[in-house]
Amino acid sequence: MSDPLAAPTIEKPRNQWRDVWDQFTTHKGALVGMTVLGVLLAFVLLGPFLWHEETLTTTEKIMLKNKPPSARFPMGTDQLGRDFLKRMMQGGQVSIAVGLVAMMISIFLGTTVGVLAGFFRRLDGPLMRLTDLFLSLPLLPLLLVMVMLFRDALAGVLGPEFGTFMLIVTAIGITSWMQSARVVRGEVLALKEREFVLAARSIGTPPRRVILRHVLPNVISPVMVAATLNIAEAIITESALSFLGLGFPPDFPTWGRLLYDGVSYMQQYPERVMLPGLAISLTVLSVNYIGDGLRDALDPRIRGR
């Protein structure tokens, strides 16, 4: 029936991820986004090794406060005479880490709740009511209470900085998963009735593998969108918390913190608002484009066009 000569020329089933990567690299926005994010990451991660801050005495610091950008201080100094470039680098590390980790927590929770609620009818009611409950909570006061209750306890166990970091990402993560849970549940409800899910059941695929193999790959688009938006939201929420004095300690820089500190000097030194603001916007924008490219690359119907 088959041509025996044709057999050796047939490609082995290809690794899907190579196709995905090939398609991803054709998405210009995604490549630009990758580059920008790469530069930002290099700036915050490698920057501190290349740029050594002068150690100044308190008197010198007071003398050197509020300096404009110069060769000695490429981004100027702040109101306490600290090197702004150095603070941008340190702040970026924290902000990007908070954004990514909080996004992962929130997406993990949102997808899990959404898939379980959509796939198992019995869990739908309880889980969606839980989602409604979280949605109805006033988030900022809740965050304030959480930080107040747990900050010291966690700081005692994990150290003040890492403790606060864990607390903040967890707090942001568990208060921002609801939107993605709802979107995912809606998608799963529709997918569950599709015939390929029925076909998988008729093959005898157990529910957990039906979810992993058939449901999750098909809800990736809304999850991607939610994920990229969540990063932005997490960075902003963290700065709001820092601003209210409940995030990281005041001398611990984050982009959000720098932004809020700069607000009171906006008239005289606009660069102190613009630089962290620009950094946050660029991060969010580049992540958005990467998400966009990834979403397209993961969809075989779009791939190869």
Add this chain to the structure above:
Amino acid sequence: MGHAMADGGAPKKLVEVRGLKMYFPIHAGLLRRKVGDVKAVDDVSFDIYEGETLGLVGESGCGKSTCGRAILRLYDPTAGEIRIGGAEIAHADAETLRKMRPAMQMVFQDPQASLNPRMTVAAIIGEPLDEHTTLTKAEKNARVYELMDQVGLNRTFANRYPHAFSGGQRQRIGIARALALNPKFIVCDEPIAALDVSIQAQVVNLLEELQDRLGLTYLFISHDLSMVRHIADRVAVMYLGRIAELGPRDGLFETPLHPYTEALLSAVPEADPDAETTRQRIILKGDVPSPANPPKGCNFCTRCPKVMDICKSVKPDLIEVQPGRHVACHLYNQTTTMTAGQMAASEAKKSIQQGEKR
């Protein structure tokens, strides 16, 4: 076709369905209380013999597909027994059922919807192998290629995604997936309804060829009567969740017994224009009653041209009126003149199909 029947020896029953009921609850009101049932399949019994094709026909919404899906336990039936190769399906627990899955497979109606758009053809056809076998990667690939050959798909398509195929090719992928585990019994749920007429013939011929080669048994669900006449050995006609008539293909198509079968067959267009102009159509009046609230007596009594008084009060049982031919109609019932007491008794009695006393 009809190998098993023609072999002389008593044909072996592969699938036995007894009193299958599939009700879907209706919830309404503020408290989502259960207010009734949609009786999609209501007390259906039949057998399928090894190697034969049983055609299941009926109009849209009469419960054909639900019946097919319930037999494979894609739905949990409300009541009844299903045996495939002697193993009880209807009440088996998840793990037992999973082990029995390889023997029974399904080909779906919409080849677009039944293939995961994010999996390659090789992955789709290989999924049953992943689930039920411990083949190595190379063995699995070999088996996938073999299956693709069997259904007439080019091996070089293995890395493509379903969206790159035509409807007929997609249906071939679906058939290859169903064949992967060497099943004995395949439910074909309107496998040709979504296809072009030219492709329909190809797919049906493929199904027949595979049946000859692999000795498969089909439950062929369709509303295309001419296709059923072509492929089926025996035919069951369903109306509103119940079997109206069940019999060998030729007898049923030539001399339909049930008034509904008559009406249904009279709707088949003739290829010959002369015959077509003189064709007598039986046009049924009214609509199919709601399966949530079927008529009290015979389900067909609201539209039957030969309706009698008894039809409106007593549900007819499916009885064997000629060898191999079963019909659920009071026209053929010897005990039509029953007293009220006997009526109640017959209501309570479960229908015993094919005159079997068990």
